[in-house]
Amino acid sequence: MPQLEVRDVTVRYKKRVGIQNASLQAERGEIIGFIGADGTGKSSLMHAIAGVIRFEGEIVYDGVAYHSPKEAERIKAEIGLMPQGIGLVLYDDLTVGEHLQFFADIRDVKQDEAFYAYRDKLLHMAGLSEFTDRLAGNLSGGMMQKLSLICTLLHRPKLLILDEPTTGVDPLSRLELWEILDNIRKEEGTIALVSTAYMQEAARMDKVLLFDDSKIIAKGKLEELVHEIEPYVYEKSPCEECLTIHGKSFSLKPLDAPHTTPSLEDIFFVNALKSQKLPPKIEIGARSDGTELPEIVMEAKGLTKRFGSFVADDHIDMQLRRGEILGLLGANGAGKTTFIKMLLGLYPIDEGELTLLGRPIRSGKDRQKLKAKIGYVSQHFALYKELTVRENLLYFANMHHIPPTEAIRRIGRYAEELGFAEYMDDFPSSLPLGVNQRFSVAAALLHEPVVLFLDEPTSGVDAIARAQFWEMLRLLKQKWGISILITTHYMSEAEYCDRVVLLKRGKKIADDTVENLYKSHPDAKSFEEIFLSYYRENA
Amino acid sequence: MKTRTVRAFALKEFVDLYRSRMIVMVYLLPVMILVLFGYGIRMEVTHARVMIIDNDHSKFSKELVAKFEHSKYYNPSVVQIPEKEALRSIKQAKTDALIIIPSSFEKRLLHGQKSEIGVFVDGSFPTRATTIEGYIQGTILDAASEVSARMGMKPKGMITLNQRTLFNQAMRDEDAVVPGLIGLILLVAPAILSALLIVKEKEKGTIFNFYASPLSKAEFLAAKLIPVFALHSLNIFLLFLLAVYLFDVPFRGSFMLYWLSSELYILISLSIGLLVSVITRRQVVAVVLTVIITVIPGFLYSGILMPISSMQGESYIEAHLFPVMYYNHILYDTFLIGQGLASEKIVLYLGILVVFFLFYFAAGTLWLKKEMR
Amino acid sequence: MRPFLITFGKELLIFLRSVMLVLVVLYSFTVDVYVAGQGVEMKPRNVTVGYVDKTGGGISQKILSRLHMPEFKPPKAFLSQKALSEAIFNKEIRVGLVFDRDFAVDYRKGRPAQLDVLLDATVASQSLITLIYLKNIVLDFTDLAMPLQIKTHKLFNQNADTHQFMALSELLSVITLLVVILAAVVFVKEKEDGTWDIMLLMPVSPKVTILAKSLSQVFIVMIGTVIAVGWVLMGAFDVPINGSFWAFVLLTFFYSFSSAGIGLFVAAVSKDVMQVAQLSIIIMMPLIFLSGAWTPIYAMHPILQKLSLLSPLRYYIEGTQSIFFRGTDFVDLWPYFGGVIVLGALLYLYGFRKIGRLF
Known part of the structure; x- marks a missing residue:
């Protein structure tokens, strides 16, 4: 017994x-x-x-x-x-x-x-x-x-x-x-x-x-479960009634493509296929006007923020370049959110210099003209819980002075492309986190910004929704050529960034491209291990 | 019940209350309410702004004006302006009452002819208006009887009131209001605190420590309610000192009776808080609900605004369904009257308070469940 | 202008979506005002009277017959002064009258006749007014030698009807309480939910957003006020409007607006709804105290009199009573308008600086 x-x-x-x-x-x-x-x-x-x-x-x-x-x-x-x-x-x-x-x-x-x-x-x-x-x-x-x-x-x-x-x-x-x-x-x-x-x-x-x-x-046992899905996992290939995520394709019907080794998360993707809960396909259309960006979109020099005697961010230098996805990684309390809030002007900067879109920022006044060019998604998706998805989006569009017909057109387009059209008249609290996450990004994209700041957009979201989210970011970068700064505590997500900055207790401890990091840590099997080695070194 | 466990848990509550600075609210709020309301509610009118238009300028009229000038009730100003302008001053809320002494006032009276003094009172605050009106009439008649006596006129009939106010000789508002306020405070404050202490754990999630541990319901309740009881027991003394030394309210009864009935009353109050915490999940809701079910009856049935004996119909019955009325009867007795346990009514009321406590506490304990909902 | 209207409309929509909140607000403006006006009675009512009569009737019975409903219950006879005192101690009797043997004799002979009154003064307010009632009754039996007459006019409220007064006072408290709390909550909720950060980053001046948000709550309260005045004050209590109704509306608007400024201040310094609740209590109580609602300002300590200038409620209460009861001319109302506008402006300036800007 x-x-x-x-x-x-x-x-x-x-x-x-x-x-x-x-x-x-x-x-x-x-x-x-x-x-x-x-x-x-x-x-x-x-x-x-x-x-x-x-x-x-x-x-x-x-x-x-x-x-x-x-x-x-x-x-x-x-x-x-x-x-x-x-x-x-x-x-x-x-x-x-x-x-x-x-x-x-x-x-x-x-x-x-x-x-x-x-x-x-x-x-x-x-x-x-x-x-x-x-x-x-x-x-x-x-x-x-x-x-x-x-x-x-x-x-x-x-x-x-x-x-x-x-x-x-x-x-x-x-x-x-x-x-x-x-x-x-x-x-x-x-x-x-x-x-x-x-x-x-x-x-x-x-x-x-x-x-x-x-x-x-x-x-x-885990191995057994992974083993069970092996027949459904293929290398990336075009197919119908299947799922293509992170360079792999999943299909219940046999595909004309070589099999590849499944990872643990793939269990969820195969399961979604089995229960016929195919996530909507993500697309991004062209934007209404072109993107003109300086080579360096954001430059921070020695940015510092103190709360009393506690130093949240300690002299951090960082650059965000044109058309780049920059991952800002670190544990809870490492100073990621504080840093983004300083960039946005939600917290005063105690020390250091900040240049945004080629313009030095010294006071709130310098930010007025930049507001239309920046998109921001905050932690926990700040949305009005008493308004439906449609009302939320219309409200944000109005606040951005987008003409009503154009606003309705864009909202409709994003709803289709990001796959939340069926939820337009629901209240955010009744929707899965993944949907809320995509529609808050839609809210941040309505005014077609050229730079996007995302604060922990993937925390608490399930594996499939996370995969779709990254697909969306990839397409945004590709089609719009905008720069994206994203924070996350899922170390595995670093793989999808062009470059990563690692923070620990308010200090920057690494800043390099993904390939370079792999090169300097030849033994590492995953990103998690690379970060572990950084965290240990700087203990 | 494991006393060691209860003691440790209760100690944690003290530490938590102290470090979260809630302790300040525990003592600040009662003191603030007592001081503000104690000083604030004034039924007696002093320094009423009286405007006097003396059209006579005689000896008698001057004597009358002097009477007003020498009273603490008035703050008179003698003016020479048209009546219309004086009335406008009332409209502007700069004057409370206007007294017009007609011309040849003294002459007509001496000749046995009728003469009429006009008095205009601002009636927008009705009770204040009635009081001022009464004062003015009394003052004028006083002056008149003095003058007539001096001139040897014989009144045909005259009654003077020899008032002997009991329990509150000086008719001080403080004596009447402050004990009632204690009854209000000791009903509201412990209820809010005990409701908060439990709902806070629910809202934050620390209630799991109780759900998932072998701690029994009785132990949990003891740990939560003992600190509230202890902290507010101190308020009994604090409020007493403020009443007696700051407001100079006399204390004629037995302190033991005051103390013990107040402790009993606190127990009732924290049982109400316990009941609230059973049905609410969020601190804000708990506070609002407690305030609604304690402040309104606490005020209405405290006897501060109107005595229970003056109530009619539903409100008379309702008053008996809340503990305030019984406790306040004992409270007023210990402060102002001092009959103590010699009065059967007080013994009966103590018994009723015990029943209130047992009822509320039993209901709260039975409803509290050691599981999520 | 468009962002202003959109935000204003959005706040109204959010308000209407919360059925509970709508009900609470409606309740406050109707039932609550009605109950307060109907329930609390400052005049003596059902006062229990006991007497000891040793004169053998005549003048004493004439006086007693003047004590009638609803102010007094039928007087109860007691055999001795001791029995009467005991009944007062047990709170069964509130007023005791003792007519001793000399009373009737003195009265007949034109000597001042002394009537002993025993008064339970634990409820000072009512005792005081009861005493004045008694004085007035006794006065009618007094016949001075000189033909002096006093003619009193209670202006604006001839019958000293407390229902109207209490209903209006309650309405003013409801307006104050609701506008402060509603305004504080709309701001602190955005702070808690994180939407406030998003608002700051919109290409719309945060000042416009702040004004639109607070005015939306002012608007809700104004609607409630009109309902309460039209339905409860005028409908149920026949409260007169001796002054201009529009002056009242305008004053209410400015007052609500500056009270919303208090809400904004509370929201700016608190982190969550819980703190809003605590802070509101701590700020509102002295404001109400200093407003002169309970104690006339001229009877306060000189320092408190100066401090009362800081309470917007002071201007509002005086102003509203002037409009409803005193029928004050519009031009004479300027101090009230001035007071609320200046205080409101200061509070908004603080709110703008504290939560309405980027760094």
């Missing part, structure tokens, strides 16, 4: 189903991965197993069966739950040390020498030993997640449920989190259920469950 058995669990909310008829089994010491896009039921299932939400079906842990949160009380001492969201279970006004004390107290952990030894070990593993006096509100995202994890581990749970513990965490911290996890399950025989948005992490799991449409659609 397995240690944990979940039978036919269904979670219903008022208006929708969270997860339907999910079953799974786990043995001691196993790490089970929950993989799938947002809103596919991973969190619902985790909440049901943790006994914090009502569900139908049965869960048996260590011989104890439960059918409701009330019955689950009996095993709560064994469970550790880390819900989704950075620092969600932390109190901003408590220090790291106080958190550990608090979590030990509410779990009624006996505080003897063994406890302190274990506590220190966890602190050390998380690299937080020196920060016990720091307020949680002042920690970086990665540190917050590590603190949440060790707080969850403090009472030595035998069933660990971690909901996206690594999202938004820098690559090095992510690596450390996995090391902690690996150690614990070996030492304590803990079962860990982990959901993740990073496919690379799936490789470290004993078993993965794929989620789609509130159901578990596949389970097994």
